Amino acid sequence: MKRLVLAAAALAAVIVVPTLASGPAKVALANKNVAVANAVNVQAGAEELTTLASVDLNKGLKHRILLVSGTATTIDPCTFDIEPVVNGVSAGSLGLSSAHGDLKFSAAAGLTVSATWGLDLDALELDHPGDFLGQPLHVELRVVNHSFTADPSTFAGSLVAQLEKR
Numbered sequence: 774m775k776r777l778v779l780a781a782a783a784l785a786a787v788i789v790v791p792t793l794a795s796g797p798a799k800v801a802l803a804n805k806n807v808a809v810a811n812a813v814n815v816q817a818g819a820e821e822l823t824t825l826a827s828v829d830l831n832k833g834l835k836h837r838i839l840l841v842s843g844t845a846t847t848i849d850p851c852t853f854d855i856e857p858v859v860n861g862v863s864a865g866s867l868g869l870s871s872a873h874g875d876l877k878f879s880a881a882a883g884l885t886v887s888a889t890w891g892l893d894l895d896a897l898e899l900d901h902p903g904d905f906l907g908q909p910l911h912v913e914l915r916v917v918n919h920s921f922t923a924d925p926s927t928f929a930g931s932l933v934a935q936l937e938k939r
Contacts, residue, residue, distance in 0.1 A: 805831045806936040808912070812929060817853070817916050819924040825855070826932035830910040833894045837936045843872075843914035844887040845930040850877050851920035855930075857890055858913040859897075860904050867892060877920055893939070910934070 808828035817823040825845055833839070841857040856864035856871035864871055872888035898906045912934040918926045 808934050810932045812931075815916070815928045815930070816925040817918040817928055819918055819921040822915050822917055823928075824858075825914045825916045825928055825930040827911065827913040828932055828934050830912070830934055830936060832907055833898075833905040833910050834936060835895060835906055836939050837894050838939055839892040839894055839910065839912075840889060840933075840935050840937060841892070841912055841914075842887070842889040842933040843930065844885055845874070845914070845916050845928050846883060846885040847874075847876060847926055847928050848883040849920075849923040849926035850879075851918050851923035851926040852877050853886070853919060853926065853928075854917045855886055855888060856915055856917075858915055859892065860908065860911055862897075862901060862904065864890075867897065871917075877923070894936075895939075910936075 808830055810826040810828045812826045815823065815825050839859065843855055843857065845853065845855045847853065852873070852875040854871035854873050857869065858864065859867060869890050872886050874884050874886035876884040894905050898904070912932065914930060914932040916928055916930070918924070920926065
């Protein structure tokens with residue numbers, strides 16, 4: 774299979790408690806094939822592609838799948854998408870779909886969108902020579918707020934990137 778597309782997307786209404794801290798926080802792990810980041814109070818303006826969280830992996834390896842899992846939570850009445858970006862290559866160029874959330878017309882107190890995407894690094898290297906194999910992998914989770922009535926909207930989120938053998 775050349776690429777694995779959106780593996781799982783789940784929507785769930787949640788109650789969110791605002792925190793005082795803001796911005797991204799990276800978590801250091803002993804395993805060089807896994808990276809984790811969390812963020813709170815990230816402002817996303819209407820129709821702006823905003824980085825919610827980012828992580829770095831040492832390098833892309835042959836015969837590996839890059840799994841990217843991301844979540845975004847808001848209490849603002851907006852519609853939004855989340856999507857991964859790897860080494861500056863957008864989700865659409867990677868053959869991936871974004872995950873969508875709509876709290877604008879809901880009576881819920883908050884909304885969390887989560888998704889997991891899988892990317893075959895060997896296949897990506899064929900489409901983008903020299904960009905993935907043997908190179909450091911910079912993975913971002915981006916959010917796009919599609920609501921001008923909730924401009925800006927505030928998000929919290931998390932990102933996990935890991936390399937697994939095929």
